[in-house]
Amino acid sequence: MTGTCHCGAVHISVPADTDFTTARRCDCSFCRRRWAPNAGIAEHDLRIDKGADMLTLYQFHTAVAEHYFCRNCGIYTHHRRRSDPSEFGVNVTCFDHIDMADYNCVDIHDGRNHPRDDDSLNKTKDRTDQ
Numbered sequence: 001m002t003g004t005c006h007c008g009a010v011h012i013s014v015p016a017d018t019d020f021t022t023a024r025r026c027d028c029s030f031c032r033r034r035w036a037p038n039a040g041i042a043e044h045d046l047r048i049d050k051g052a053d054m055l056t057l058y059q060f061h062t063a064v065a066e067h068y069f070c071r072n073c074g075i076y077t078h079h080r081r082r083s084d085p086s087e088f089g090v091n092v093t094c095f096d097h098i099d100m101a102d103y104n105c106v107d108i109h110d111g112r113n114h115p116r117d118d119d120s121l122n123k124t125k126d127r128t129d130q
Contacts, residue, residue, distance in 0.1 A: 002049065003094030005070035005077055010051035012077055014041050014090060023092045030060060030067070034076050038089030046078060046088045 002013045023037040048055070056071040065082035069075060078090045092098050 001095060001097075003077070003090070003096070005051075005054075005073050005075040005094065007070060007073035007075075009054040009072050010070045010075075010077055011049040012090065012094065013047045013049050015045050018045070018090075020092050020095075020098055030058075036076050036091045036093055038079070039092050040081065040084075040087050040089055043080075043086050043088060046090060 001016050001018060002011055004011050018039060018041055020039045023039045025031065025035060025037050051070070054071050055068045055077070058067045058069065059065065062082065064080075064085060066080040067076060068078050070077065075094070076091050077094055078088050081087045081089055
């Protein structure tokens with residue numbers, strides 16, 4: 001299954017059986033500003049099929065997470081997760097066949113109280129509980 005940034009310079013692909021129902025949003029200081037739902041996949045399941053040279057990297061705080069964006073259109077395509085650096089989060093909205101209206105709820109990961117900062121705070125907020 002292939003996804004693209006807005007301008008089409010970057011093409012990413014994931015296995016056809018990727019479970020997008022696990023999509024979530026993070027509310028850390030950075031992610032809440034881009035607010036794109038992302039689904040987790042194993043590092044070896046993400047391929048950059050086109051435009052690797054068009055990706056730009058943004059890191060902050062601990063510099064463990066790696067957030068990738070198209071340097072032309074600015075769309076976030078994927079990131080290496082801080083909570084599990086062997087996993088990527090892929091921007092679900094980069095895949096044309098995905099309609100977020102089909103999802104009743106997208107969990108909000110508590111990125112403000114990141115579990116890597118304090119393991120006792122390892123939790124996910126469910127939007128339906130708010």
